[in-house]
Amino acid sequence: MLRRSxxxxxxxxxxxxxxxxxxxxxxxxxEIVALDGLSLDVxxxxxxxxxGPNGAGKTTTIKVLTTLLIPTSGTATVMGLDVVRDAxxxxxxxxFVFGGExxxxxxxxxxxxxxxxxxxxxxxxxEIRSRVEELLDLVDLRPRGDERVEGYSRGxxxxxxxxxxLLHRPRVLFLDEPTIGLDPIGARExxxxxxxxxxxxxxxxxxxxxxxxxxELCDRIAVxxxxxxVALGTPADLKSNVSDLxxxxxxxxxxxxxxxERLRALDFVDSIxxxxxxxxxxxxxxxxIAERAVAPLIAAVAAGQVGRxxxxxxxxxxxxxxxxxxxx
Amino acid sequence: MTAALRLAVQSAWVDFQEVAVNGFLxxxxxxxxxxxxxxxxxxxxxxxxxxxxxxxxxxxxxxxFSTLLFAGSGAISHERWIGTLELLVASPASFFLVIGGxxxxxxxxxxxxxxxxxxxxxxxxxxxxxxxxxGWFAISxxxxxxxxxxxxxxxxPLAILWRxxxxxxxxxxxxIFALSGLLFPILLLPGWTAPxxxxxxxxxxxxxxxxxxxxxxxxxxxxRAWFFLFLTGxxxxxxxxxxxxxxxxxxxxxxxxxLS
Ligand SMILES: Nc1ncnc2c1ncn2[C@@H]1O[C@H](COP(=O)(O)OP(=O)(O)OP(=O)(O)O)[C@@H](O)[C@H]1O
Ligand SMILES: [Mg+2]
Numbered sequence: 001m002l003r004r005s006x007x008x009x010x011x012x013x014x015x016x017x018x019x020x021x022x023x024x025x026x027x028x029x030x031e032i033v034a035l036d037g038l039s040l041d042v043x044x045x046x047x048x049x050x051x052g053p054n055g056a057g058k059t060t061t062i063k064v065l066t067t068l069l070i071p072t073s074g075t076a077t078v079m080g081l082d083v084v085r086d087a088x089x090x091x092x093x094x095x096f097v098f099g100g101e102x103x104x105x106x107x108x109x110x111x112x113x114x115x116x117x118x119x120x121x122x123x124x125x126x127e128i129r130s131r132v133e134e135l136l137d138l139v140d141l142r143p144r145g146d147e148r149v150e151g152y153s154r155g156x157x158x159x160x161x162x163x164x165x166l167l168h169r170p171r172v173l174f175l176d177e178p179t180i181g182l183d184p185i186g187a188r189e190x191x192x193x194x195x196x197x198x199x200x201x202x203x204x205x206x207x208x209x210x211x212x213x214x215x216e217l218c219d220r221i222a223v224x225x226x227x228x229x230v231a232l233g234t235p236a237d238l239k240s241n242v243s244d245l246x247x248x249x250x251x252x253x254x255x256x257x258x259x260x261e262r263l264r265a266l267d268f269v270d271s272i273x274x275x276x277x278x279x280x281x282x283x284x285x286x287x288x289i290a291e292r293a294v295a296p297l298i299a300a301v302a303a304g305q306v307g308r309x310x311x312x313x314x315x316x317x318x319x320x321x322x323x324x325x326x327x328x
Numbered sequence: 329m330t331a332a333l334r335l336a337v338q339s340a341w342v343d344f345q346e347v348a349v350n351g352f353l354x355x356x357x358x359x360x361x362x363x364x365x366x367x368x369x370x371x372x373x374x375x376x377x378x379x380x381x382x383x384x385x386x387x388x389x390x391x392x393f394s395t396l397l398f399a400g401s402g403a404i405s406h407e408r409w410i411g412t413l414e415l416l417v418a419s420p421a422s423f424f425l426v427i428g429g430x431x432x433x434x435x436x437x438x439x440x441x442x443x444x445x446x447x448x449x450x451x452x453x454x455x456x457x458x459x460x461x462x463g464w465f466a467i468s469x470x471x472x473x474x475x476x477x478x479x480x481x482x483x484x485p486l487a488i489l490w491r492x493x494x495x496x497x498x499x500x501x502x503x504i505f506a507l508s509g510l511l512f513p514i515l516l517l518p519g520w521t522a523p524x525x526x527x528x529x530x531x532x533x534x535x536x537x538x539x540x541x542x543x544x545x546x547x548x549x550x551x552r553a554w555f556f557l558f559l560t561g562x563x564x565x566x567x568x569x570x571x572x573x574x575x576x577x578x579x580x581x582x583x584x585x586x587l588s
Contacts, residue, residue: 018583063583066418070580091420102411107346119338120419120426122331164415 008172008203009042009065014074016060016227034060036227037074042205042220047198049218050207053324057227058207059098062174065205066096078172092121095170099177101157106150110141110160113149114167121168135163138193155186162193172203179213191217211317225324235316242314242322245270246290250283250297251307263300268293273321280307286318335421339429340436347399347434356398361391361441365448368511373453380455384445385537386510391441392476393510393530394501399434400480401487401494403427404575414585417576424481424572431480435473442469460543464550468540471554472533475561479529482564485571489578509534529564532556 016035022028035057042048050058063069064076067087076083081090104113114132123131136142139159149157162178175194179187187210194217198204208214214221215235223231223238231238255274263285264272270286287293291311298306347353365387372378404427407413416426449455459465487494505511507521508530514521525531536553539545545553579585 063414068414068418068580068585069583070577088420091418094418096418098414100411103415104410105342105346105412106410108342112342112345116338116342117415117419119335120416120421122335122420125334 007041008044008046008079009040009048009205010075010077011038011040011061011065012075014038014061014064014071014076016057016064016069017072033227035064035071035074038224038227038229040222040229040232042203044203045198045201047194047204047206047217047219049214049221050205050224051209051211051214051221051320052207052224056224056324058224059176060227061224062096062098062176062205062207066094066174067091092168093170094172094174095165095168096174097158097161097165097176097178099158099175099180101152101154101181104149104157104160104164107148109146109148110152110156111136111145113160114163117164118167123167131167135166138166139163140189155182158182159186159190162190166197170202173197173205175204175206177207177209179208179210187213211315211320215316223320223323231319231323238319238323239314239316242286242319244288245286245314245318245322246288246293247312247314247318248283248285248287248290248293248297249308249310249312250285250301251280251309252283252301252305253280253307255281255283255301255305259301263297266296266300268296271322271325284318284321286314286322332422332425336425336429336432339426340433343430343433344437347437352398352402353395353434353437356395357391357438357440358444360394361387361444362448364390364505364511365445366452369448369453372512379542380449380453380457381541382513382538384442384449384457385534385541386505387445387448388442389472389476389508389530389533389537390505390510391444392435392438392473393479393504393508395434395438395441396431396476396480397483397497397501400431400483401497403430403480403484404488408585411586417580417585423576424569427484427572428477428481431477431484434480435477439473459541461540464540465537468533468536468550468554471557471561472529472537475529475533475557475564478561478565478568481568482571485568485575488575489571504528504530507531526556527560529557529560532560 014035015037018032018034019029020032022030038057038061050061052058060069064071065078065083067083067090070084078090079093083090111132114135115128118128118132133142136145139162141156141159141163144156149160152160158178165173179190182190191213194204194206206217218235220232220234221238222229260272260274263269268287268289270288273284275282275284285293285297294309294311365383368383368386372383404413407416416423446457450457483497487497506517507514507525508528509525510530514525532553536550536557539550539553
């Protein structure tokens, strides 16, 4: 028999339950299923995206893989090591960033934070200084490295986190919403670094709510919803699910739920998403008949309620909307 | 081994910078011992058998103990609060060692109360203070501080495993002062409390430091106090080590390492 090649990451039927408490005086606990038998494989050197709506289980997946959560059942391995049994070995090999600015010692400078984490990751003492400077350079924080972290902006703290997790040159990286809250240039810069790490051969698992980001970066994407994978493939694969569809975007004013239901019932309408924007709404209608849908759609909405209309090709975001049936 | 030592020292240094400005610990190491020192001095100084060294040792130990009680029972939840707990746990470093180093930093900080106690007696009340056996006093101090550090290490996981116990521990501050004879001689306590005093590191710390400072405890007596410091501190540290493992596994099961 051929030896099965071991992927960088394997999840097998991973279930993870949480107990949630409700009520102050009369407490009740109920079980929340965060992961519902999730199975995934990520190959070595792959840049793998996990998409899914809020509460889908993305962060939970990453916490299981980073040894921070013990799965209720099922198994997970990183570089062939079991995340529960061999947790200590796994920890040496991985790096991770949870989006957001917490998790730093605010009274210490950025440079001292990195030095301390280098100690935690047993970076050889002789290499610590040069490694820290190199990484401060990479994330563009060197000129501000001696300032206390409490004075850093959110983006600076997030960049520091990225540097923090690269100190020990991990082969596998987990990035949970790394660009959340960054300005467009900061986010682009961060994507550039991620791409660079990918080219350097690291295996990267990334979650994001920005679909263009996943499209731009990822080799493969898993869409998860309610703790299960609902789609898996390259961005092109996922887009091909909607390649027969076009999207008609109708700007409308004061439309009611009844009208939306009427539109949804039209036979050429595949799906509709309503996006609320201040005084107006945007209806995103997925349809197979492209421009020919425009006239009947306008006719179905009361006169004077329609503003701008545009027709475009379906994007990864539309593929995503079709899979999970809601916008974020 | 040297790597472990490095990590502990670095952790202590981080702690020093993070907590040295922490109001709660400043209260434990400075303000509270200041009030304790001044009031006990006023209360006891007209007694025939009064000895300022008694107040100095008691005040200093109360400061060290309180600081470690506060810092120890808050050590893990502080990391959780600032979001570093997950980073520490998911790093390959020993969490026990990291928190151990951190509390060692706090312990060094808490020695402020010794200086303060000395200052109250020497400067505020003008007693000439001399330590009869400086060498033995230094060794006693070292043993005392190590055992109190171990007590802090014991509080750390305890306060997390059972939150109610954590609050209860804070309430034990004054009873432990009393049982350890830090505020007044334990001879004033009923006899049945003596066995409790005997299992408390601060009690043996007071016996050893007091004895060495006054020079009225013979060597066997000192050795006995050191031995009991070693025994009580060591036992607490072993239990702490075991509790740390439980805390981490339980938190990874329950999903309570992070706040969000
Ligand atoms: N520590 C916890 N205790 C209780 N419930 C939890 C805990 N962590 C996650 N959950 C629940 O598990 C489910 C999955 O959460 P998770 O954080 O994995 O979602 P996510 O996909 O990362 O969402 P988001 O996009 O909002 O970050 C949610 O219902 C969440 O409330
Ligand atoms: Mg999340």
